[in-house]
Amino acid sequence: MSDSSIYTSVEEVRLAEQDCIARLNGSSNTEDGFGDFTTQGLFCPGLFDGWTCWPSTPAGEVASEPCPAFIVGFDPHRSAYKICEENGEWYFHTVFNKTWSNYTTCVNKEDLLFRQMVITVHTVGYSISLVALLTSLMIFGYFKSLRCARITVHMNLFASFAMNNLLWLLWNNLVVYRTEVVSHNPIWCKVLHVVLYFFLLSNYSWMLCEGLYLHTVLVSAFVSETKLLRGMVLLGWGLPVKFIIIYAYQRAFHPLPDSDSICWMEEANYNIILLIPVVGTVAFNIIFLCNILRVLYVKLRKQPQAGSGASRASLQALRATLLLIPLLGLNYLVTPFRPNQPGAWEFAYEMVSGITSSLQGLCVAILFCFCNGEVIAQIKRKWRMATYRPRANSCTVTTVSVRKHLYVCVYGSAPNL
Structure with missing residues (x-):
């Protein structure tokens, strides 16, 4: 897959998958890694895993492709890997319950x-x-x-x-x-x-x-x-x-x-x-x-x-x-x-x-x-x-008349009554 292939939409991914299938079906030599190994024994068939186009790979070997550049955090200068087992089948990850490609190496x-x-x-x-x-x-x-x-x-x-x-x-x-x-x-x-x-x-x-x-x-x-x-x-x-x-x-x-x-x-x-x-x-x-x-x-x-x-x-x-x-x-x-x-x-x-x-x-x-x-x-x-409080000095009961008792609050001196 080309280093410049950047998929940013479902439509582009679909077109990339079609291009991958065409490359796998149309290649007649093994120089580019997309050849047909039917005459050479067991092999894992080429496929598109949603991110990368993987070529047909002889049994017992490991395929490598540049990491997809469109995934944030992936370094396109690094390589992803996919293992072809001895029985001619791609490595199956039992935890994820599916055929697995190793993209962990893509992260710097x-x-x-x-x-x-x-x-x-x-x-x-x-x-x-x-x-x-x-x-x-x-x-x-x-x-x-x-x-x-x-x-x-x-x-x-x-x-x-x-x-x-x-x-x-x-x-x-x-x-x-x-x-x-x-x-x-x-x-x-x-x-x-x-x-x-x-x-x-x-x-x-x-x-x-x-x-x-x-x-x-x-x-x-x-x-x-x-x-x-x-x-x-x-x-x-x-x-x-x-x-x-x-x-x-x-x-x-x-x-x-x-x-x-x-x-x-x-x-x-x-x-x-x-x-x-x-x-x-x-x-x-x-x-x-x-x-x-x-x-x-x-x-x-x-x-x-x-x-x-x-x-x-x-x-x-x-x-x-x-x-x-x-x-x-x-x-x-x-x-x-x-x-x-x-x-x-x-x-x-x-x-x-x-x-x-x-x-x-x-x-x-x-x-x-x-x-x-x-x-x-x-x-x-x-x-x-907000913090000011009047200073309460002496508050006395003073009789100013026979009819009234007043509480006089003194601030320094008594008021003039």
């Missing part, structure tokens, strides 16, 4: 453990980030005094990250861990793939909104926050929609060879469509931040005392945004330098990529919420109100 156990470790890192990181993001959204939603255009932008950014993290967890559990889903390549896993990448793009578009909002507020003194916020919503959610539609259309209606299989896990050349908005948003944010630094520097030089509170708040927001820009773009910046597989650098690449991508949401929550001065002040205020 070291690579499998490595892949499982990478998935575990992603799962743990996304879970932590999701909890942090949901906590941040609850904090912003609970404290009504925090509501403003800037916080609304933060909340949209958190929502996009939370959805992205949730969808990655679903992807790992519903697709990556289920080889039968990957093999059958159902339409729903492709839809999940598209929705997942939509929210991934929205992470970057809302980071662009963060930079654009900060730039607009500092550079333009008079701006309608309502109109600005509407523009942010259109940009933050509208930009990913345009690119994801192009991406999905190209993958669905103009598929490259072997790119329409295994739930679209193969990157092929389609990732350039997703890379364009990501690189563009990171580049624009860097431009915005450079200009923001210039404006703040000029303002602080001209008015060192006036507006110090506003300048301090702007500097804090700038610091958080500045820290996030390289973090959010790190995965795509190192993508062109992905090491060869397998290789010594692949482990380091996958681990760094897994840690940075899965913990991005946590970093966003820390920088924009948990380390936000306004949020900290509101939480402290709420905590003081």
Whole structure:
């Protein structure tokens, strides 16, 4: 069977079986291993076992074929084996109660453990980030005094990250861990793939909104926050929609060879469509931040005392945004330098990529919420109100008239009655 034979649907498997039968019936020599051994004594007849086309094999010998490439976790450079018994029958496995082909050698156990470790890192990181993001959204939603255009932008950014993290967890559990889903390549896993990448793009578009909002507020003194916020919503959610539609259309209606299989896990050349908005948003944010630094520097030089509170708040927001820009773009910046597989650098690449991508949401929550001065002040205020108890000093019964007895609570000094 050819190394390039990849079966991703029932129809393709049926055609492969027909091709196998034709090869077995049409071969008249033994050079390719599909010959007729009727004149040479006992032999096991060639067959198709659902994965591999096995040639006719002399009794007492072991047939070997390349491992099927379409099975997730199988290494196509390894070989599968099938034993032809001395009586001219294929080995029968008594436990499975059927003729058995040995595909256990197809699994690269070291690579499998490595892949499982990478998935575990992603799962743990996304879970932590999701909890942090949901906590941040609850904090912003609970404290009504925090509501403003800037916080609304933060909340949209958190929502996009939370959805992205949730969808990655679903992807790992519903697709990556289920080889039968990957093999059958159902339409729903492709839809999940598209929705997942939509929210991934929205992470970057809302980071662009963060930079654009900060730039607009500092550079333009008079701006309608309502109109600005509407523009942010259109940009933050509208930009990913345009690119994801192009991406999905190209993958669905103009598929490259072997790119329409295994739930679209193969990157092929389609990732350039997703890379364009990501690189563009990171580049624009860097431009915005450079200009923001210039404006703040000029303002602080001209008015060192006036507006110090506003300048301090702007500097804090700038610091958080500045820290996030390289973090959010790190995965795509190192993508062109992905090491060869397998290789010594692949482990380091996958681990760094897994840690940075899965913990991005946590970093966003820390920088924009948990380390936000306004949020900290509101939480402290709420905590003081919840834990404050009036100090009960001396409470005495005092007769102030013949008609009335009053309990007077004294706080330092008696009231004037």
